[in-house]
Amino acid sequence: MVRPARPDHLAQRRARTAWLLLLPLLTALAGVALWPLARTFWFSFTDATLFDLAGARFVGLGNFALLLADPEWWRSVWNTLVFTAMSVALEVGLGFAIALTLHAQFPGRGPLRAAVLIPWAIPTVVSAKMWGWMFHDVYGVVNAMLLDIGILSAPLAWTASPHLAMAALIAVDVWKTTPFVALLLLAGLQMLPKDYYDAAQVDGASTWTQFFAITVPLMKPALAVAVIFRALDAMRIFDLVYVLTGSNRETMTMAVYARQQLIDFQDFGAGSAASTLLFLVIAMVTAIYLTAVRLRLSERSALAG
Amino acid sequence: MFVRLIRRGAFGLLVSLIFFYAVFPFYWAIVSSLRTGQALFSTDLVPHSFDVRNYVAVFAEQPFGLNILNSLLVAGTTVLLSLALAVPACYALGRIAFRGRVPLLFAFLGVSMFPQIAVLSGMFEIIQALGLYNRLLGLSLCYLLVTLPLTVWVLTAFMRDLPREIEEAALVDGASPLLLVWRILLPLMAPAIMATGLLAFIAAWNEFLFALTFTISSETRTVPVAIALISGATGYELPWGNVMAASVTVTLPLVVLVLIFQRRIVAGLTVGAIKT
Numbered sequence: 001m002v003r004p005a006r007p008d009h010l011a012q013r014r015a016r017t018a019w020l021l022l023l024p025l026l027t028a029l030a031g032v033a034l035w036p037l038a039r040t041f042w043f044s045f046t047d048a049t050l051f052d053l054a055g056a057r058f059v060g061l062g063n064f065a066l067l068l069a070d071p072e073w074w075r076s077v078w079n080t081l082v083f084t085a086m087s088v089a090l091e092v093g094l095g096f097a098i099a100l101t102l103h104a105q106f107p108g109r110g111p112l113r114a115a116v117l118i119p120w121a122i123p124t125v126v127s128a129k130m131w132g133w134m135f136h137d138v139y140g141v142v143n144a145m146l147l148d149i150g151i152l153s154a155p156l157a158w159t160a161s162p163h164l165a166m167a168a169l170i171a172v173d174v175w176k177t178t179p180f181v182a183l184l185l186l187a188g189l190q191m192l193p194k195d196y197y198d199a200a201q202v203d204g205a206s207t208w209t210q211f212f213a214i215t216v217p218l219m220k221p222a223l224a225v226a227v228i229f230r231a232l233d234a235m236r237i238f239d240l241v242y243v244l245t246g247s248n249r250e251t252m253t254m255a256v257y258a259r260q261q262l263i264d265f266q267d268f269g270a271g272s273a274a275s276t277l278l279f280l281v282i283a284m285v286t287a288i289y290l291t292a293v294r295l296r297l298s299e300r301s302a303l304a305g
Numbered sequence: 306m307f308v309r310l311i312r313r314g315a316f317g318l319l320v321s322l323i324f325f326y327a328v329f330p331f332y333w334a335i336v337s338s339l340r341t342g343q344a345l346f347s348t349d350l351v352p353h354s355f356d357v358r359n360y361v362a363v364f365a366e367q368p369f370g371l372n373i374l375n376s377l378l379v380a381g382t383t384v385l386l387s388l389a390l391a392v393p394a395c396y397a398l399g400r401i402a403f404r405g406r407v408p409l410l411f412a413f414l415g416v417s418m419f420p421q422i423a424v425l426s427g428m429f430e431i432i433q434a435l436g437l438y439n440r441l442l443g444l445s446l447c448y449l450l451v452t453l454p455l456t457v458w459v460l461t462a463f464m465r466d467l468p469r470e471i472e473e474a475a476l477v478d479g480a481s482p483l484l485l486v487w488r489i490l491l492p493l494m495a496p497a498i499m500a501t502g503l504l505a506f507i508a509a510w511n512e513f514l515f516a517l518t519f520t521i522s523s524e525t526r527t528v529p530v531a532i533a534l535i536s537g538a539t540g541y542e543l544p545w546g547n548v549m550a551a552s553v554t555v556t557l558p559l560v561v562l563v564l565i566f567q568r569r570i571v572a573g574l575t576v577g578a579i580k581t
Binding site: 011014015017018019021022024025026028029031032033035036037038039040043048053098101104106108111112113114115116117118119120121122123124125126127128129130131133134136138139140141144145175179180183184187232235236238239242243254255258259262263268271272275276278279282283286290294 | 316319320323324326327328330331333334337345346348350389390391393394396397398401402403404406409411413414415416418419420421422423424425426427428429430431433446447449450453454457483486507510511513514517518528529530532533545548549552555556559560562563564567570571574575
């Protein structure tokens, strides 16, 4: 038997190779993520404008003070929260229902799974336009259908009316991203151990009992992942809002507000301050999530080891 | 017997509802895109005639063909750059045990959560400094922010699943790690790389915020920006027929592609999330 010569040396060499292979990627990410992010932080403390970045002067917390005093900003924070809470709740609820349906055995399961992928494949801008047309106040098919069934007695201006615009926005986002949630949860369902269900069957537990006693508790981690993924994505929403309802006050989200300051008002300082705040909120939620995942990982490896 | 019949009927209804909900908006876009004049305002769910004038108009009234070409070019370049950077890195992350591996993976997951708006002003400065404003290459570079974390996360998960014996045999034979990736793992990874590339392509094809901010002329616009900015002659009412025709033109190939590769895409979409 041949003993490996100096295994620590070999491991060291492998580690060096690993970092070498990672170097191009890390350089690229530093260039497109870390550096611009750091510059955004810097601009948020300056009076930079769109056409005068070089002449930016340090103004301390001035931009943040103005931002926190702007009711439009707080309105956009509120809109973002409402949008995130409502769309995530609906997407995870509906996604779970679709996942459970797709988990059953029935003829036509393949075509249904394919159909569910269609909204996911459609670009957000295109889905915003498609739904904008369906929500049209005069010629829209949504109004026509609801009038036909008798739910409505008069057509509604879905995307223009202050009360309905947010609902319309949520409806489009739910349509577009529920498939992703459903597929994520379906993958989780397919990994559940079969023997639990066999045992429950032997004990004569009903489908409902099985669902609440086995499926729901075992699916909690997958549901948590879906919620956090969707929430982080919903908080930064820009394209759907910009295309469907523009920058009107009732639906403006934090990202739309920030871009308006940056580009339309050419105020790089204020826009960067708004972007920075949005980043901090998302970073906080991400950090909490990653810590939770790491705790779970170490718990799992402690159990295994 | 009776209860079972009701139950089966209810399930059938549920399946039909889900199917209708998923497919109808796209169906309606296709139907509307084939209607012109007064027919466009009909809410009759069944099409009676087919009229391709909207499609002709979209390409005649703006450089929409060029926009499609731009999108293909930008997304293609982005995918190639992402894969070239990610494949060696994922070999390291998926196959070599070294200190710092797990924190790195979490860092990449963190970057994938970055709101694009948070780098917009910093990116604007870079784009201007490099003279890439209103240039397609500038967009490809920005898109790496979106595609790199995605590519790395998915490829690493795939890479980890390959059997260990293959590379051990190669290493005993004295192959260098780069040769190993290039000659042995890459062919094995081809399907996974295809799936990852497709996911990255779709992400780049759909991107809106950077494309809207960093291009100005209608000749350099990508498809999402071109569609978002289609406007009517009067500026009062949108030419909805044209908008629907443009939407269908760019979405149909995507839908076909996704349906062909659906198994791989689903695997790619879920592999990263499940394995955390």
